[in-house]
Amino acid sequence: MEKKIYLDNAATTKTRPEVVEAMLPYFTDLFGNPSSVYEYAAQNKKAIDEARAMVAKVIGAGPSEVYFTASGTEADNWAIKATLEAYGDKGNHIITSKIEHHAILHTCEYLAKHGYEVTYVDVDENGILKLDQLEKAIRPTTVLISVMFANNEIGTIQPIKEIGELAKKHNILFHTDAVQAYGQVPIDVKDLNIDMLSASAHKLNGPKGIGLLYIRKGVKIRSFIHGGAQERQRRAGTENVPGIVGFGKAAEIALATMKERAEKETKLRELLMKRVLAEVPFVRVNGDKVRRLPNNINFSFQFIEGESLLIMLDMKNICASSGSACTSGSLDPSHVLLAIGLPHEIAHGSLRLTLSEENTEEEINYTVDQIKEIVDKLRQMSPLYEDFMKKR
Amino acid sequence: MEKKIYLDNAATTKTRPEVVEAMLPYFTDLFGNPSSVYEYAAQNKKAIDEARAMVAKVIGAGPSEVYFTASGTEADNWAIKATLEAYGDKGNHIITSKIEHHAILHTCEYLAKHGYEVTYVDVDENGILKLDQLEKAIRPTTVLISVMFANNEIGTIQPIKEIGELAKKHNILFHTDAVQAYGQVPIDVKDLNIDMLSASAHKLNGPKGIGLLYIRKGVKIRSFIHGGAQERQRRAGTENVPGIVGFGKAAEIALATMKERAEKETKLRELLMKRVLAEVPFVRVNGDKVRRLPNNINFSFQFIEGESLLIMLDMKNICASSGSACTSGSLDPSHVLLAIGLPHEIAHGSLRLTLSEENTEEEINYTVDQIKEIVDKLRQMSPLYEDFMKKR
Amino acid sequence: MYTQKVMDHFTNPRNMGEIENASGVGTVGNAKCGDIMRIYLDIDPDGIINDVKFKTFGCGAAVATSSMATELVKGKTVQEALQVTNKAVMEALDGLPPVKVHCSLLAEEAIHAALWDYAEKNGIKIEGLQKPKSDIHEEEEEVEY
Amino acid sequence: MYTQKVMDHFTNPRNMGEIENASGVGTVGNAKCGDIMRIYLDIDPDGIINDVKFKTFGCGAAVATSSMATELVKGKTVQEALQVTNKAVMEALDGLPPVKVHCSLLAEEAIHAALWDYAEKNGIKIEGLQKPKSDIHEEEEEVEY
Numbered sequence A, B: 001m002e003k004k005i006y007l008d009n010a011a012t013t014k015t016r017p018e019v020v021e022a023m024l025p026y027f028t029d030l031f032g033n034p035s036s037v038y039e040y041a042a043q044n045k046k047a048i049d050e051a052r053a054m055v056a057k058v059i060g061a062g063p064s065e066v067y068f069t070a071s072g073t074e075a076d077n078w079a080i081k082a083t084l085e086a087y088g089d090k091g092n093h094i095i096t097s098k099i100e101h102h103a104i105l106h107t108c109e110y111l112a113k114h115g116y117e118v119t120y121v122d123v124d125e126n127g128i129l130k131l132d133q134l135e136k137a138i139r140p141t142t143v144l145i146s147v148m149f150a151n152n153e154i155g156t157i158q159p160i161k162e163i164g165e166l167a168k169k170h171n172i173l174f175h176t177d178a179v180q181a182y183g184q185v186p187i188d189v190k191d192l193n194i195d196m197l198s199a200s201a202h203k204l205n206g207p208k209g210i211g212l213l214y215i216r217k218g219v220k221i222r223s224f225i226h227g228g229a230q231e232r233q234r235r236a237g238t239e240n241v242p243g244i245v246g247f248g249k250a251a252e253i254a255l256a257t258m259k260e261r262a263e264k265e266t267k268l269r270e271l272l273m274k275r276v277l278a279e280v281p282f283v284r285v286n287g288d289k290v291r292r293l294p295n296n297i298n299f300s301f302q303f304i305e306g307e308s309l310l311i312m313l314d315m316k317n318i319c320a321s322s323g324s325a326c327t328s329g330s331l332d333p334s335h336v337l338l339a340i341g342l343p344h345e346i347a348h349g350s351l352r353l354t355l356s357e358e359n360t361e362e363e364i365n366y367t368v369d370q371i372k373e374i375v376d377k378l379r380q381m382s383p384l385y386e387d388f389m390k391k392r
Numbered sequence C, D: 001m002y003t004q005k006v007m008d009h010f011t012n013p014r015n016m017g018e019i020e021n022a023s024g025v026g027t028v029g030n031a032k033c034g035d036i037m038r039i040y041l042d043i044d045p046d047g048i049i050n051d052v053k054f055k056t057f058g059c060g061a062a063v064a065t066s067s068m069a070t071e072l073v074k075g076k077t078v079q080e081a082l083q084v085t086n087k088a089v090m091e092a093l094d095g096l097p098p099v100k101v102h103c104s105l106l107a108e109e110a111i112h113a114a115l116w117d118y119a120e121k122n123g124i125k126i127e128g129l130q131k132p133k134s135d136i137h138e139e140e141e142e143v144e145y
C-alpha cells in the first residue's frame, strides 16, 4: 500500500484536526497568561475552566478535582510520590502490579531506594491482577494501591471496581493509571471508588505535552512541582493554554464518540485476530479475550523476534509496535509479557497492533497478508524454527 | 486605542506565527511517537534533534547537554531537587537569592522542610546580589548555588560570571534560572561557568508547555520525573514533539534577532521611562539602570495601589502587570520589591511594563498619557496622598 | 474577575472625596496589606448621616466596597449604619472573589471607625459599637523618597 | 535508525540458509537477550571456507551482522576468518547504533563457534581460537504452546 497504515495508537494518536483548530487561537491571538489581572487573560482562564469541566466529565469527577499536568508520566509521579509523602504518618508501603507502565514502576523503584516499601502483585496468564494476593499484601502501613486501568501492551482491563472496594474496605487510597483507558472505555470514579487517576491527552487524539491527575476531594496531597500559584496552588508553571484547550476538545469528542468508536475498532480487531489465528501457525494472543481495550491486539509469533518483524512491516508501510514504545531501544523483553508467564524467546516475538476508528477493513486485510508473509520469511531465517521442525 | 497594547511580555509572549507554522505538521501529519521503531517516527526524532541543537546553540551548550521539560518551573524543580539528592554525600546546603522566582523559592522552602538547609542571600537596592555575602554563606556542605540570570519583575541582570567563578573556586555547582534571559541577552554557559540553566519557550515567542534544563556534561544528576527512557533516560514522558519543534523555531528566531530586538526595545523603554519620570511626580524606577533586561521597566507610584492601576490601564486596553503574574491573587506585595528595600506601601504601588519588538512609539506615548491620568485619578482617591499633601 | 457592579463602583466611585470638619472620620487597614480606607461622616443632630465620603488606597474591590458602603449608610441613622455588615456590602455588589472578601470587612470596619470617632468627639456611647482595631499609623512608619 | 547497508543486509540477507553435513556449525546467543545466531561452514581440505550459511533469530542488526560476517569470511582461510572482528563487521555495515553493538560481537562469536566445532570434529587445534562461551541450550529450556 502507498498510504501509511497506522496501527500504533497505544503509543500515540493523531491530533484531531478539530482539536488543532480549537487550540490555534490560543497561540497567536489569545496568548495571555491566565494568571494576569487584565480582561484579555480572563478569556484564557475561561477556556481553561471549560476544558477542565469537560475532562472531568469524562470520568464523572468535579472540575475542582482535576489538575492539569504535562503528561501521564508526570501525573503518575505526582500521585505516587506526593501521596506517600503526605501520608507519611500512616506508613511507607505501596502496593502495585507487576504489569504497570514504567512511569509507575520506575517511580516505585525510586521510592524503594528512599526508604519506602513496595509490593508488586502478580497477574494471571491473561494479565488480570490476583485480587487475593492484593488483599494479602495489605499492611497497616499501606498508604496507596496503584493499579493501572488498562494495560498498554496487552490491553487487559483490570477489575478496578473490586480493587476500589478492597482499598476502601481497608481505608487505603487507590490510584489508577488510566492513560490507556481514559476516553476509550466508560469510567466513573465515584462508582469505582477511585481516589486518583492519571490520563494523557495524546492517547485520545489530543495534543502531546498535556495530561491530568484527578484527585478526589478530601484526599490530602502535596505539590510535586513547586512554584507559582497555578492549578489552585497544586501544580506550578504557566498554564499550557493551547494544550489544555486541546485536551478539552479531544475529551469532548472522545466522550461523544466512545460507543461507536469502540464498536468499530472491536469489529476490525476481531477480523484481524480471526484471520491471523486461522492463517498463521504457532501464534498466540496475549491478554484477556473479553476484558480488553477495544482497539488492542497483541500476538506472539513463535521462533521470530519482534524488531525484525516491525522493520519489515514498516517497509510495507505498516506502523506497529513490539512491547511498549517507551522501552524500544532496550534489549529486555517486555516485563508485561514475562509477567503473564511467557518465556523470553516468545515474549521477544510479540507484536502489538492498536487500531483507531480511521482504520479500514482493507487496511486490516492487507496487514494480515503482510504479517503472514513476513512471519514466514523470518521463520525461514530462524535457527529456532529450524530446530523445532527438525525435531518434529 | 482600539487595539490592545500588550506590555506584559515577561508574563508570557505571543507565539510567533512562524513558530505555529513550524509546529503544525507535528499534530496531524507527523504525529508518531519518536521512540517507535518505524521510519515514520524517525522524522520526529530528527525534528527533536534539530530543535535540541538549536536551543543548545543559544547558550553555547552541546545538544547532548540539553533536556526538554514542560516548563521553566519543572526545570527549576528538577535542577534543585535532583542535584541536592545526587550530591547528598557532600552536604545538604543550598544558597540562593532573596529575589528568585517562586519556582526556586518554593522549591527551596519545600526542601527546607525536608532536612535541607537554605541560605537566601540579599540583594542591593538595585536588585544585584551581594557577592561578598554569597561567598560568606558558603559552607563545606554547600552543594548548589542557584541565582537567577535576570529578574522577572525588575529586570536586573545578575553578575553571573562572578557567581560562576565563585562557585567554581569553591567547587560548588551553579544553577541559574534564565527563564527571563534566555534568548533575550547573550549567554555562554562555558564562559560563565554555568553548570545548569533553566529556560521556558513561552517567554521568547515560543509555545507554552515546553522548557529546558541545560545540564553540563559531567554533572551528576538524577531524574526528577521517572518512567520511560525519553530524553536519554533523564526525563520520562512521551516527547511533546510540536512543543519541542516550536521551541527550536522560537530559539532560532530569538538568536537571529536578539541584537535588533534589544535595540528597539531599549529605545522604546527609554522613551517610556523618560516621559514618566518627567511627567508623573512621586515615582521611582525599580531595578538597575544599566544591568537590566532590554524590555523591562518597573515603576513604583507613591500613594496608589497596583491592582487598581492595572484595572484602569486594562480599561484603556493596556495589558500590564504589578509584581509577578504568578502571584497575583495573593495579597502580599512582591518579595522582590521588599528585598530591594521598598516599604510595603510603595511596593504595593508598582507597575511592570515589559515590551516586545511589536510595540510602537505611538503605543508607548498613549500608554504614558493613560498612566498620567490614572495615577492622578487614583491619587485623588488615596488617603495616603491626602495625608501627604496636607503635611506639606 | 469582578462583577459588573464592582467594576461600576470602582470606575465611578460614589461619594469619593473629603468632608471638611466631618462629624466623624475613620481610617482602617494598613499599607502592608495594601488596603487603607478612610470614611468621613457628616451626621446631623438627629443622628442621621447626611453625607458620607471616602478615600481608599487599595485594589479594585477595596474601592468598590468603600463606594458601596458609603451608599448603604447615606441617609441612615447611626444605628441603621451600624447594621450595615460586610455581607450586605458584598451582596449589593453581586459578590466578590474569595481573596477579596477582606475588603468588605475593611469597609465595615471603616464605617465603625468613623462612627467611633463621631461618638468620641461628641462624648456619646453608641450601643453595640466597639473601638476599631486597626489603623495605618500603628503598623508602619511613613516613608518617602 | 539503521544505515542503508544494514537495511540492505537485513532485507536481502546474503548466505541465509543451512549446509547439510557442514564442516562446522556454531550457535551462539540466547533467547533471553533476544538474539541467536547459527553459522554453518563448509571448509575444504586446504582450510579454505568454500561456503558459509547462517540462520538468525534476532533484530535487524542481528540479521545484518550475520549476513555481513558470512560475506567477510567466505573464501577465506580459517586463519583469515579468525581475524574478522566485530569491528570489521560494523565498519563494513557503515556502523551500528550503540545499543546494537553487541550484535556484531555475537556475529564474531558465531564464526568462532563454528570454527571450534570444525576443529573438534577434525581433531585439530586452531591457533588463537578459544572455546565459545554461550549457547542457547545452556540458558533456557525450549517451550511450546
Ligand SMILES: Cc1ncc(COP(=O)(O)O)c(C=O)c1O
Binding pocket: A236, A237, A238, A239, B010, B011, B071, B072, B073, B074, B076, B101, B103, B148, B150, B151, B152, B177, B178, B179, B180, B200, B202, B211, B326
Ligand atoms: C524567572 C522565572 N523563573 C521561572 C518562571 C517559570 O516559568 P514557567 O511559567 O514557564 O514554568 C518564570 C515565569 O513565570 C520566571 O520569570
Ligand SMILES: Cc1ncc(COP(=O)(O)O)c(C=O)c1O
Binding pocket: A010, A011, A071, A072, A073, A074, A076, A101, A103, A148, A150, A151, A152, A177, A178, A179, A180, A200, A202, A211, A326, B236, B237, B238, B239
Ligand atoms: C499505561 C500508561 N501509563 C503512562 C504512560 C505515560 O504517558 P505519557 O507518555 O503521556 O507521559 C503511558 C504511555 O506511554 C501508558 O500507556
